[in-house]
Amino acid sequence: METEYLIVGSGLTGATIARHLVENGRDVLILDRRPHMGGNVHDHWHPSGIRIHTYGPHYFRTSSERIWSFVNRFADFYRYEAELLTMVDNSLEHWPVVESYIEKAVGPDWEPAFTGTPSNFEEASLSKMPEQIYRLFVKGYTEKQWGVPAESLSADLAGRFAVHGDGDKRLKRSKYQGIPRTATQSS
Ligand SMILES: Cc1cc2nc3c(=O)[nH]c(=O)nc-3n(C[C@H](O)[C@H](O)[C@H](O)COP(=O)(O)OP(=O)(O)OC[C@H]3O[C@@H](n4cnc5c(N)ncnc54)[C@H](O)[C@@H]3O)c2cc1C
Known part of the structure; x- marks a missing residue:
């Protein structure tokens, strides 16, 4: 053929x-x-x-039954859920930033620094958190990673993180998360 x-x-x-x-x-x-x-x-x-x-x-993560059953045709996965810590003001803090940290740093009545429809990454980030927190956790590493000012990046990129108030410190909340242990089928 x-x-x-x-x-x-x-x-x-x-x-x-x-x-x-x-x-x-x-x-x-x-x-x-x-x-x-x-x-x-x-x-x-x-x-x-x-x-x-x-x-x-x-590591692999998805909430789709279809995708999870597809990848499980090729490997066994062991459960793996990442929690990330980042050095902020000489202290290891969770990323994505947790609400308890914002309450400690800014106070219980904190509000996002931006309201309305964000037109870029910086505004989208500020719509989730106070400016002080954005500068501590997001701005520096984003600009270093992308090599451009945060306000020149797309608002969509901020979709990869959220501020959670429920104490769940996992990096991702997908239903299925794991790392392949062994290949089960190679053909
Ligand atoms: C450090 C890091 C950590 C990450 N962690 C995760 C994670 O934990 N979970 C997750 O889901 N995603 C993660 N990602 C994202 C993930 O790696 C990508 O989403 C995924 O690998 C994209 O697959 P792809 O096939 O689109 O591209 P790629 O994996 O980049 O594959 C593209 C392939 O095309 C080849 N290629 C490109 N151009 C040519 C050419 N002209 N000729 C011949 N070959 C070419 C390249 O050699 C490469 O092998 C991470 C990414 C990075 C960089």
Whole structure:
């Protein structure tokens, strides 16, 4: 059979598309400029037996039954839910910022610093928290990570964090979260 589809990039996106195409009887060629599959979620084993996430730490999360059952065809997962701590004013604090911290720093009657429809990342962040908290937790690391002023970034990017008041300190609240233990099927 002739190759019908050429997919450039074997990360989660390319690999998932390729898998669906093959399972629907299509002939697929997948190329990657890296010498391995998996894109940024690739991992490898250190001779000491430790598994290393080559491009930085990753874990899988979804609230979709469909996606969770799809990925479980290829690996067993062990439960893993991250809690992140960040150094703020010489103290380790939870990220995303928890309401109890804001109450301690600003007072129980704190209010978000922005109201209305945010037009950029900075306004979207300020619509969730007081300015003092935004400057402590968000502005510096965002501008360092993206290399541009926070007000030039899209408001959508602030969708990745929220201030929670219920004491749940997990980074993500997806129903299913985990790290693959072993591959169960390679074909
Ligand atoms: C440090 C870090 C931590 C992260 N942690 C998490 C996490 O915990 N959970 C989570 O869900 N997401 C996490 N992410 C995001 C996650 O890595 C991405 O959402 C996911 O890997 C995207 O998959 P992708 O296939 O779209 O892209 P990629 O994984 O980037 O794959 C693209 C592939 O295409 C190849 N490619 C690109 N251009 C060419 C070309 N011209 N020719 C040939 N090959 C090409 C690349 O080599 C690469 O292999 C993290 C990202 C980073 C950087």
